[in-house]
Amino acid sequence: MSAALLTSRHALAEVIQIEFTQFDTFSVEVVNIDVGDTVEWLPKNKGHNVEFLAGPDMEALPPKSKMDEFHSVLFEKRGVYLYGCTPHLNMGMLGLIVVGNDFHNIEDVSNTDLPDVAQSVLMNLIRDARSPAKSE
Numbered sequence: 001m002s003a004a005l006l007t008s009r010h011a012l013a014e015v016i017q018i019e020f021t022q023f024d025t026f027s028v029e030v031v032n033i034d035v036g037d038t039v040e041w042l043p044k045n046k047g048h049n050v051e052f053l054a055g056p057d058m059e060a061l062p063p064k065s066k067m068d069e070f071h072s073v074l075f076e077k078r079g080v081y082l083y084g085c086t087p088h089l090n091m092g093m094l095g096l097i098v099v100g101n102d103f104h105n106i107e108d109v110s111n112t113d114l115p116d117v118a119q120s121v122l123m124n125l126i127r128d129a130r131s132p133a134k135s136e
Contacts, residue, residue: 013101054082078102092121
C-alpha cells in the first residue's frame with residue numbers, strides 16, 4: 001500500500017525548467033513549487049551557472065554548478081531559496097524558489113550580502129514572490 005502512495009505522490013511532482021537568457025537573466029525569476037518538485041536549469045546561453053546563496057538548509061543544497069551545464073535540484077524542504085549566476089551576481093542575475101508557499105526564512109534571504117544592484121533585484125523578487133497574483 002505505501003509503495004502505491006509513493007508512486008502516486010511522485011507522479012504528481014512537477015519539473016520546472018528555467019533557461020539562462022542572452023540578457024543575463026533567468027527565463028523565470030520567481031518559481032512557486034511544492035515539496036517534491038524539481039527545478040532544471042537549461043544552458044541555452046553561454047557564460048552562466050547556478051549558485052545557491054540562501055535557503056532553509058544550505059548544507060543540503062548542491063555546490064554551485066559548472067559553467068554552461070545542465071543543473072537539476074529536487075526540493076524536499078519547505079522555504080525560500082535564493083540562487084544566482086556566479087559571474088553575473090553584481091548585475092542582479094538572481095532567482096527565487098518558494099517551496100510549499102513557506103516564507104519562514106524570508107528574513108534570512110532578504111539579509112543575504114549582495115552587491116547594490118543585486119540587492120535591489122532581490123527586493124523586487126521578494127515582492128513578486130509574495131504577490132498573490134503570482135502564479136508561476
